[in-house]
Amino acid sequence: xxxxxxxxxxxxxxxxxxxxxxxxxxxxxxxxxxxxxxxxxxxxxxxxxxxxxxxxxxxxxxxxxxxxxxxxxxxxxxxxxxxxxxxxxxxxxxxxxxxxxxxxxxxxxxxxxxxxxxxxxxxxxxxxxxxxxxxxxxxxxxxxxxxxxxxxxxxxxxxxxxxxxxxxxxxxxxxxxxxxxxxxxxxxxxxxxxxxxxxxxxxxxxxxxxxxxxxxxxxxxxxxxxxxxxxxxxxxxxxxxx
Amino acid sequence: xxxxxxxxxxxxxxxxxxxxxxxxxxxxxxxxxxxxxxxxxxxxxxxxxxxxxxxxxxxxxxxxxxxxxxxxxxxxxxxxxxxxxxxxxxxxxxxxxxxxxxxxxxxxxxxxxxxxxxxxxxxxxxxxxxxxxxxxxxxxxxxxxxxxxxxxxxxxxxxxxxxxxxxxxxxxxxxxxxxxxxxxxxxxxxxxxxxxxxxxxxxxxxxxxxxxxxxxxxxxxxxxxxxxxxxxxxxxxxxxxxxxxxxxxxxxxxxxxxxxxxxxxxxxxxxxxxxxxxxxxxxxxxxxxxxxxxxxxxxxxxxxxxxxxxxx
Numbered sequence: 001x002x003x004x005x006x007x008x009x010x011x012x013x014x015x016x017x018x019x020x021x022x023x024x025x026x027x028x029x030x031x032x033x034x035x036x037x038x039x040x041x042x043x044x045x046x047x048x049x050x051x052x053x054x055x056x057x058x059x060x061x062x063x064x065x066x067x068x069x070x071x072x073x074x075x076x077x078x079x080x081x082x083x084x085x086x087x088x089x090x091x092x093x094x095x096x097x098x099x100x101x102x103x104x105x106x107x108x109x110x111x112x113x114x115x116x117x118x119x120x121x122x123x124x125x126x127x128x129x130x131x132x133x134x135x136x137x138x139x140x141x142x143x144x145x146x147x148x149x150x151x152x153x154x155x156x157x158x159x160x161x162x163x164x165x166x167x168x169x170x171x172x173x174x175x176x177x178x179x180x181x182x183x184x185x186x187x188x189x190x191x192x193x194x195x196x197x198x199x200x201x202x203x204x205x206x207x208x209x210x211x212x213x214x215x216x217x218x219x220x221x222x223x224x225x226x227x228x229x230x231x232x233x234x235x236x237x238x239x240x241x242x
Numbered sequence: 243x244x245x246x247x248x249x250x251x252x253x254x255x256x257x258x259x260x261x262x263x264x265x266x267x268x269x270x271x272x273x274x275x276x277x278x279x280x281x282x283x284x285x286x287x288x289x290x291x292x293x294x295x296x297x298x299x300x301x302x303x304x305x306x307x308x309x310x311x312x313x314x315x316x317x318x319x320x321x322x323x324x325x326x327x328x329x330x331x332x333x334x335x336x337x338x339x340x341x342x343x344x345x346x347x348x349x350x351x352x353x354x355x356x357x358x359x360x361x362x363x364x365x366x367x368x369x370x371x372x373x374x375x376x377x378x379x380x381x382x383x384x385x386x387x388x389x390x391x392x393x394x395x396x397x398x399x400x401x402x403x404x405x406x407x408x409x410x411x412x413x414x415x416x417x418x419x420x421x422x423x424x425x426x427x428x429x430x431x432x433x434x435x436x437x438x439x440x441x442x443x444x445x446x447x448x449x450x451x452x453x454x455x456x457x458x459x460x461x462x463x464x465x466x467x468x469x470x471x472x473x474x475x476x477x478x479x480x481x482x483x484x485x486x487x488x489x490x491x492x493x494x495x496x497x498x499x500x501x502x503x504x505x506x507x508x509x510x511x512x513x514x515x516x517x518x519x520x521x522x523x524x525x526x527x528x529x530x531x532x533x534x535x536x537x538x539x540x541x542x543x544x545x546x547x548x549x550x551x552x553x554x
Contacts (some may be wrong), residue, residue, distance in 0.1 A: 054422055079424035091419040093412045103405065104412050107424035159424055 005067050007032045007194050008053070008163055013061035013071070015052035022048040023218045025061070030163065035185070035195040037209035037226075039202060039240055045218040046198045047088050050167045053196070054078055054085040065163070080107065082162035086169060088198075090152040094141030098132050101140050101151055105158030118161055118193045125154035128184065146177030153184060164188065167198045182208065202240060206230060214239050248377040249498035250491070255383040257490025258390035262445040263463065264470045264482040265394065266438030272414050272477040273434050274328065276335045280319075280342035282464030284439045287346060288312045288446025289455040290354055293361035301364040301451070305389075309443030316439020320432045328431075343460065350457050358456035382452045393444050397437065410434060469533040473540045475550020484548060489533045496529040503528075 008030040015023040022045045030036045038046050052059040055075035063071035070078050079085070084105075093101050102122050126133030129150040135143065140151055149169055156164060166185070170178040182204050189195060189208060199205035206212060206226035214222035214229065216239040222229060229235065267281045288308050295304035319342070327334040363382045371384040401407035410430055413420045417427045450459070470489055474481025504521035540547060 056418060056422065075418070075421040076424050076426050079422055085422045087419065087422070091416055093415050093419070095415060096408070096412060100408055104408060104420070104425075105423050108405070155423070 004031060006030060006064075007034075007066055008196065009062075009064045010053070011062040011064075013049075013052060013059055013063060015048055015057050015059035017048075017057065021218070023052065023059075026215070026218070026220055028213050028220060028223070030194055030196050033192045033194055034211065035189045035197060035209045037197045037199055037205040037212045038215055039199065039205055039212060039229075040215035041240065041242065042200075044215040044239070046215050047167050048218075049215065050085070050165045050196065050198055054083060054165055056085075079159060082160070084156035084159045084161035084164050086149075086152045086156045086164065086166045088167040088171065090145075090148045092140045092143075092148050092151050092155070094139065096140055097137050098140055098143070098151060099136045101155050102132075102158050105155035107159060118157065118164075118191070120157040120160050122158070125157065128187070129154055146173050146180065149173060149177070149181060150184075153181075157188075162194060164193055164195045166195060168200060169197075170199065170201055170204065178204070202236075246495075247375045248379065249494045251379050251383065252498070253487065253491035253494040255386045255490075256494055257487035258394075259386055259445055259449050260463075260466065260470055260490050261483055261486035262390050262393065262441050263467045264474070264486050265397065265479060266441035267467055267471055268474075268477060268479050268482045270435055270438040271471070272479075273410070273417075274324070274335075274431060276324075276328075276332050277339070277468075277471075278435075278438070279336065279339040279464075280346065281339075281438070281442055282460040282467055283343050283346040284312050284316060284442040285446040285449065285463060286350060286455075286457075286460035287315070288443030289361065289450025289459065290350055290359070290446075291443070292447035292450060293354075293359050293455055296361065305444075305447050308447045309440045312443025312446070313436045313440030316442075317432050317436035319439075320435035324435070325428060325431065343464075347457055347460065354457075356457060358454050361450050361455040363451045386448055386452055389444065389448050393441060397441065400437075406433070466533050469537045471547075472537055473533075473547055475547030478547065478549040481547055481549030489536065492532050492536070493529045496525045496532060499525050501525050 006029040008028075010026055010028050012025040012027055013023060014021060014025060026045075026049060028036070028038075038049065040046050048057060051057045053063060055070070055073055055078040059071060061071065062069060065081055065083065068081070070081060070083070073081075093104065096104070099122065102125055106122075126136070131147055132150055132154060135147070140148065143151060153166075153169070169181050169185070173181065178201070185195065185197065185208050197205060197209060206229060209226055212222070212224065212226050212229045213220050214235055221239050222232065222235045224232075263281065263285055267278060270276075270278050270281070291311050292301075292304035292308035295307050299307075323338060324335055327338055363385065367382045367385050369381045370378040371381040372379055401410055409420060409425050410433070413425070413427055413430045417430075420430070421427045449463075453459070466489065470482055470485040473489070474483070474485035501524070502521065503523050503525065504518075506525075507521060
């Protein structure tokens with residue numbers, strides 16, 4: 001049987017900001033249709049790793065998407081190859097309407113690139129998040145934190161991605177919104193979308209993901225299944241729990 | 243009413259010409275975060291290009307072709323120089339655009355000479371558009387208003403009503419996120435710089451014909467444009483619009499009214515000989531320094547400008 005090529009494969013990736021290195025020789029994989037979570041303490045480098053994959057920070061090492069090297073590409077070129085990004089602080093366009101934010105997420109023509117990924121539309125966004133449909137013409141800046149997170153998800157999906165990078169989606173949200181976002185991630189996972197999830201709330205991350213990596217001081221210190229991580233108290237104490 | 247009506251029309255005509263320049267400068271500043279000192283030089287090139295083309299192919303061809311040439315030149319400057327300097331911070335960009343002012347001025351002098359060139363509106367624009375309150379309003383000023391409104395309307399439509407404009411508006415707010423959505427922000431920068439340069443080119447092709455086309459025209463209007471951008475508020479299109487009409491209006495009114503300061507400030511007369519010398523000035527003599535007085539007042543009382551969000 002032919003070996004499956006990972007959708008995303010990082011091989012000894014280092015990254016940082018200016019002269020400051022944050023990541024050191026990180027290697028990880030996400031297989032097609034798989035949800036993988038990346039956990040660790042604040043400052044461990046989780047967000048930097050996601051930004052490095054998305055092409056937002058300078059990085060060294062190899063980052064391959066379905067075997068194609070994307071480590072040297074700019075952010076828009078990475079996005080056009082089907083990597084969508086839900087950033088930590090949502091980064092919605094406050095002065096534009098909800099619908100305009102969604103339209104921006106759907107590159108057309110040359111912007112889209114050759115690869116087709118997870119099919120998505122504005123109508124599906126409103127079906128998944130009815131609240132966005134109700135506020136379609138409202139400026140995105142007036143949305144609540146939870147609604148802005150819905151918009152950040154829907155906007156990322158508008159790019160019909162092959163891989164969704166999600167950075168701290170539940171941060172600062174009410175328990176009700178946290179539950180909604182968790183359910184959304186499960187829906188997307190079950191629909192076959194590949195997801196790399198950075199999540200501070202360990203229970204949510206391990207419930208959703210098929211595999212987990214733990215990042216500590218910019219390096220991978222654990223790789224395994226969620227059940228293995230749950231049972232490995234030493235790793236949790238040393239690198240996750242505060 | 244005898245002087246207010248023509249002064250108002252002059253104010254609108256001149257103010258809109260100023261706004262065509264200020265709008266491009268503001269747009270480029272908003273996106274790239276850097277003042278393009280050479281913006282008025284592009285205005286001057288628009289006038290000279292239009293003059294040269296008009297001599298060969300007529301005024302109307304020059305009016306269309308010159309702004310396109312200036313827009314293309316602007317895009318080349320952004321693509322091949324400014325983009326590379328952008329990564330090194332704002333100082334190299336400022337120094338480059340400042341140097342460009344000097345280079346363009348010298349090139350203009352070498353190619354077209356030190357004096358003014360004979361670039362005028364065609365005969366069909368030299369008549370009277372209408373007469374009201376005993377004053378004739380010349381057709382060429384109406385033409386300036388028409389061209390300014392048409393080109394600004396086209397830019398507004400592009401920015402506010404098209405998908406490209408949507409990407410530009412988003413890039414003004416957060417270029418990194420726009421790039422993460424698959425849009426080439428570098429191309430957006432080039433496009434916006436080209437738009438700004440094109441607007442300056444149109445203003446030059448029109449302004450050069452109705453005012454004067456000479457090597458000093460960039461220096462003259464350039465300083466006023468910077469005053470407008472500062473008074474209106476850095477990065478604010480609305481502020482640039484209000485400030486353009488305000489400065490254009492004040493200058494036009496001061497030139498139109500035939501009074502001395504002593505007529506307006508009677509109680510101050512005779513207090514001192516130095517003050518009397520100032521009061522003997524005509525209002526029209528104050529018109530050229532008025533924009534700078536306004537800028538000083540704004541910087542003292544409202545450093546952000548009328549509608550700006552950041553201090554100068």
